[in-house]
Amino acid sequence: MTEISPKIDIAQAAAWSRRAALLGLTGIASGAFLGRVFSTPAQAAVGGELQIMAWEGYDLSNELADWRKSAGVQVTSSTIAAQDDVQAKFIAGNPPPIDLAEYNQAYADLYIRQMKIVKPIDASKVPNYNKDNLFDVFYEQPTWFADGQHWGMPWIWGFNTLIYNPAKMAKPTSYTDLLDPKLKGKIAITDDVTGSWPVAARVAGFGSKYPFLTKDELAKTFAEFAKYRDQARLIALNMGDLINFMVSGEVEAALCADPAIIYQAAQQGVALEMSIPKEGPVLWVDAWFIPISADNIETAHAFMNQALDPKVQAAVATAVVQAPVSKQAVALLDDKNRTRIDYSQVDAMFAAGLPGIPPQESSDGHAVYSDWVEAWQQFKAGM
Structure with missing residues (x-):
């Protein structure tokens, strides 16, 4: 990764830190991980219980309260203290039926190609994921879209x-x-x-x-x-x-x-x-992904779609004082939050790329x- 010198005008900001150590993966680095994994049959309609793993303050509990009520969704949320909390659920067999979890962009290759703990996303069920709504740097980029499949839905950055x-x-x-x-x-x-x-x-x-x-x-x-x-x-x-x-x-x-x-x-x-x-x-970008053990897949897709709604994007970006991936959300921010970042320079900010993690193996x-x-x-x- 090249050095990042984005043109940002920021007065102040706030959101829970989520960039913690992946220190539990030395076994993965040596190639020993993942026992047999099982999943339960998927629920076919939106509603019921949705189990998610999210960073503190990022579970959209306030922003999606009305949607949960109208859709009959009960969210059970567990907090991520460090990114390795997520993959630790899948190192052994029989992981819990987690329907949605977040991952930092640095872990995309590890989760998708190495651990294989990510289910493909049906983008047709996430209509708010579209070119008119998202900044170009988040739409169908290799970090989240590869091999013709959507693996993650980027939804917040900072x-x-x-x-x-x-x-x-x-x-x-x-x-x-x-x-x-x-x-x-x-x-x-x-x-x-x-x-x-x-x-x-x-x-x-x-x-x-x-x-x-x-x-x-x-x-x-x-x-x-x-x-x-x-x-x-x-x-x-x-x-x-x-x-x-x-x-x-x-x-x-x-x-x-x-x-x-x-x-x-x-x-x-x-x-x-x-x-x-x-x-x-x-820089960092967090994305929602559907784990292999998910059993309420329809509701997981609906949740991600709501997370990308411009109004929701503006509300959560304001609440955690971070940045929306929706360019339509920018106009919905108040003056203070809209001027924290020069959104006309988003492409320039990301031109150097996003930091990853060192390779598990090297030749x-x-x-x-x-x-x-x-x-x-x-x-x-x-x-």
Whole structure:
């Protein structure tokens, strides 16, 4: 992936962080995973119970309340704390009948081609997924549409970036600003591989190559990133930990965090702000997918269709302070949320591509996922 320098005009933003570690997949990296999988017969009509897995605040419980009532749908939602919570359901046989779950774009190949835990989507049953409604970067792109099949429905996007306390420090304009000696013991790193690994590669000068680094480049990456670890107060296990430390004043800046903490901190009387570093933020896109164990497939399709409705898109983007995939939703946003991002530059923002995860296997000398996991664990052990 090349370095991302999107032209974004953002005042403030908020949404729960969802970019956590896939540390439970070292078995997958070595090729040992997936027992026998069973599924129950699919329900043939919209209605009944729909089991979903979603990030905190992203289950559309408020935005789809009227639809659920009119369609006779009862949603049972379980929270995703880290992306590996999802695939962990499918490593052993007999997974629960989950009808819908979310995945970060970095996991598309792993879920679709390697683990094979994704059912194709019938796009004819998701009419809101159309070229007139979606920005081009989300419509029939390889991340979600491959081999003539729709595997995921992208529905919300955003980025992780620098978050800081303006009452305690000047606005940082580069990741390297957090190495100021005055910030010793006052910054935080997040235990978040899809956010932290690309940043580690960027500050080491390998951003344009990530995630395809050699083992030597991987070693150099974490040697450079160790400067930030040695500067840090903590490596936050989750956004709750990070919020607590920033609200208490122990941490003045986070290296790469979901802007959600701005909203959460504000509820506790602390004003945080975000900054887009010159090296660029880390973009992400979440998509809904139908797992192989789903048994209420018709309702899953109907749910995804509602999630892409422009009014719903505007409502959820406002609620979580992120960005809609529906271009028609932009006009429905209030001024504050519509001007956070320059939506005329969406194509430019995504021109560099989206960060993935390191390959599970490699025949050309690239460090593989398990190498990164080991390096990350050693990095954290150095705190």
